[in-house]
Amino acid sequence: MTSNGADVIQLESPAARRSPLGQALDIASRPVAVVWPRPTVDGWGRDARLIDALAPAAHLRWNVSVGGEHHLPAGGALIVVNTRRFALTPISTALALGEVLGRPVRFVGRPDTVPFGPFLRRVGGLLALPAEIAGALRAGELVILGAQGTSNPRHAGVVDHALVAAAVREHVPVHVAATLSTMISRQARVEVAAAIHPRKKRRGPLAEVELAERAQRRLQDLLDEMGGARTGVPGLGWLGEG
Amino acid sequence: MRGRRVLVSGMGSELGSLVATMLEAEPWVGSLEGVDVDPPRRRLRTAVFHRIEAHHRSQVVDVVTRFNPHVLIHIAVWEPDARVDTAHAQIFTQEAATSFLGAAAECPALEHIVLRSGASIYGRARGSLSRPDESAPVNPTTEFGRMAAQLEAAAADVSARTGVSIGAVRLAPVLGPHVPSPLGRLLRLPAVPFSALADPPFAVVRDSDAARALVAAARVGLAEPVNVVGPGAITAWQAILRGRRLPIPLFGPEWAIARRLSHLLGAPVPDHVVELLHRGRLVDGDRAKELLGVAPQHCTSEVIDRLFEWPSVIRVAPARAMVEQQGLAS
Numbered sequence: 001m002t003s004n005g006a007d008v009i010q011l012e013s014p015a016a017r018r019s020p021l022g023q024a025l026d027i028a029s030r031p032v033a034v035v036w037p038r039p040t041v042d043g044w045g046r047d048a049r050l051i052d053a054l055a056p057a058a059h060l061r062w063n064v065s066v067g068g069e070h071h072l073p074a075g076g077a078l079i080v081v082n083t084r085r086f087a088l089t090p091i092s093t094a095l096a097l098g099e100v101l102g103r104p105v106r107f108v109g110r111p112d113t114v115p116f117g118p119f120l121r122r123v124g125g126l127l128a129l130p131a132e133i134a135g136a137l138r139a140g141e142l143v144i145l146g147a148q149g150t151s152n153p154r155h156a157g158v159v160d161h162a163l164v165a166a167a168v169r170e171h172v173p174v175h176v177a178a179t180l181s182t183m184i185s186r187q188a189r190v191e192v193a194a195a196i197h198p199r200k201k202r203r204g205p206l207a208e209v210e211l212a213e214r215a216q217r218r219l220q221d222l223l224d225e226m227g228g229a230r231t232g233v234p235g236l237g238w239l240g241e242g
Numbered sequence: 243m244r245g246r247r248v249l250v251s252g253m254g255s256e257l258g259s260l261v262a263t264m265l266e267a268e269p270w271v272g273s274l275e276g277v278d279v280d281p282p283r284r285r286l287r288t289a290v291f292h293r294i295e296a297h298h299r300s301q302v303v304d305v306v307t308r309f310n311p312h313v314l315i316h317i318a319v320w321e322p323d324a325r326v327d328t329a330h331a332q333i334f335t336q337e338a339a340t341s342f343l344g345a346a347a348e349c350p351a352l353e354h355i356v357l358r359s360g361a362s363i364y365g366r367a368r369g370s371l372s373r374p375d376e377s378a379p380v381n382p383t384t385e386f387g388r389m390a391a392q393l394e395a396a397a398a399d400v401s402a403r404t405g406v407s408i409g410a411v412r413l414a415p416v417l418g419p420h421v422p423s424p425l426g427r428l429l430r431l432p433a434v435p436f437s438a439l440a441d442p443p444f445a446v447v448r449d450s451d452a453a454r455a456l457v458a459a460a461r462v463g464l465a466e467p468v469n470v471v472g473p474g475a476i477t478a479w480q481a482i483l484r485g486r487r488l489p490i491p492l493f494g495p496e497w498a499i500a501r502r503l504s505h506l507l508g509a510p511v512p513d514h515v516v517e518l519l520h521r522g523r524l525v526d527g528d529r530a531k532e533l534l535g536v537a538p539q540h541c542t543s544e545v546i547d548r549l550f551e552w553p554s555v556i557r558v559a560p561a562r563a564m565v566e567q568q569g570l571a572s
Contacts, residue, residue: 021432041443041474041475041476041477041480042474042475043373043445043474043475043524043526044372044373044475044524045372045373045442045443045475045524112368112369112370113368114439114440115439115440117440118439118440118441118442121372121442121443126372127369127371127372129369129371131371131374131377131378132371132372132373135373135374135375135526138375138528139526139528
């Protein structure tokens with residue numbers, strides 16, 4: 001009873017009121033519950049804990065050295081990377097950059113069908129839609145956008161200007177990052193360059209078209225500067241070219 | 243700004259009565275009236291309540307036009323399988339929209355309408371945005387989403403004819419201790435199904451945060467849609483484990499059986515909850531602070547934790563001594 005004469009009803013805790021069946025389920029699910037006890041997905045569906053769990057497997061496949069990450073801003077930025085077909089370059093670059101920077105890095109190009117779509121979403125994938133990219137950039141995220149895939153790892157493919165338009169509209173910087181990896185070696189390299197700027201200030205859609213072309217040219221310059229990848233095996237060094 | 247007349251449709255609901263209690267404390271509210279088919283769930287000190295069914299349109303029109311509100315907060319939206327089944331939810335929501343928006347349009351003092359809408363209005367069609375903001379196209383793929391879209395369209399029509407401003411507050415699934423929610427009921431079952439192949443993330447909002455957003459929308463005269471969602475996200479698998487429920491992974495066809503079983507257990511699963519479990523439901527709520535001046539204070543995981551902490555039915559033993567005393571006295 002309180003000072004004003006009101007009766008206080010003490011409620012039991014939910015756990016104490018559980019039925020025998022509920023208690024049995026509680027005990028049965030307890031070992032499972034400790035495996036993933038806290039929510040680890042962020043507002044975009046990226047699961048930091050899953051990425052941590054996958055990191056050893058990713059390191060088995062790739063040993064990535066990252067350079068030029070100091071060029072990236074603290075806020076949002078679009079990073080255009082060259083991609084070799086079937087090399088999963090945007091994913092490996094996002095994982096490597098995320099590890100170096102200690103912040104989430106997302107990549108563009110997940111499908112929207114099970115099971116790959118939801119899985120890639122959990123590792124930071126975004127749909128290849130300008131509005132989706134714009135939303136992430138507006139929220140201050142780093143987003144990796146792959147250029148069109150090529151068979152030659154030293155060629156930069158075409159950059160989709162419709163997707164670059166998201167960065168133009170959100171007024172965030174566009175960086176390029178040259179990546180070099182081989183099919184048979186673990187060694188990979190990511191070199192991030194300073195933000196690129198259009199030569200002329202445009203008011204219309206030419207802004208993103210010219211920025212995308214400039215990104216492709218800058219990527220090609222970076223790849224030329226980096227030189228080709230070598231396997232290090234005498235007589236088979238050319239294998240590193242693709 | 244002071245002395246505004248505010249009308250709350252759906253004042254009897256949990257969310258409506260919460261909004262009413264908050265409005266009573268607002269200095270700019272001069273008089274407050276509400277209409278609903280059920281009496282308010284909370285004690286209201288100054289608000290006037292009218293118990294009228296929405297399909298009694300002439301009574302609604304009489305009450306609303308006599309009050310002549312400056313602001314209408316339209317909360318009379320029935321979520322499918324929250325209190326009534328989907329078919330009735332459609333009918334009741336439609337009737338309420340016709341009666342209240344129609345009556346409000348006849349009021350010369352009306353300046354502003356705030357709508358309770360839902361995040362399911364964006365839909366989750368294949369290839370749709372993972373985290374739509376307010377500028378994303380409206381493309382509902384569930385019945386609740388279509389109801390919200392129809393409601394916003396009806397309000398836009400009123401706005402075009404009368405010139406009043408419309409603010410739609412698009413709420414993520416609302417969870418709270420007494421809020422009837424099909425998602426909340428499903429997650430509280432002892433064994434909960436989830437999509438094993440997708441297990442997508444979703445976000446929710448607590449009832450108090452939703453009410454605060456509706457009141458803020460009325461205060462600032464919100465004239466555009468705004469998403470209101472708790473920060474963060476959670477997947478069904480993670481929510482189930484946090485509640486120490488038994489997760490039941492489902493892959494596809496067995497969902498039909500699971501829905502029927504769940505219905506039998508008292509937790510019907512409407513299509514917008516199935517979509518949430520299969521395709522996720524995230525929305526970009528970053529503009530809420532800018533547009534409303536308030537943002538949800540409780541993150542999604544906290545709201546889910548509170549969901550599992552709610553007491554079930556509390557059976558209070560009668561105070562025997564008092565009963566016996568009364569019996570002796572009589």
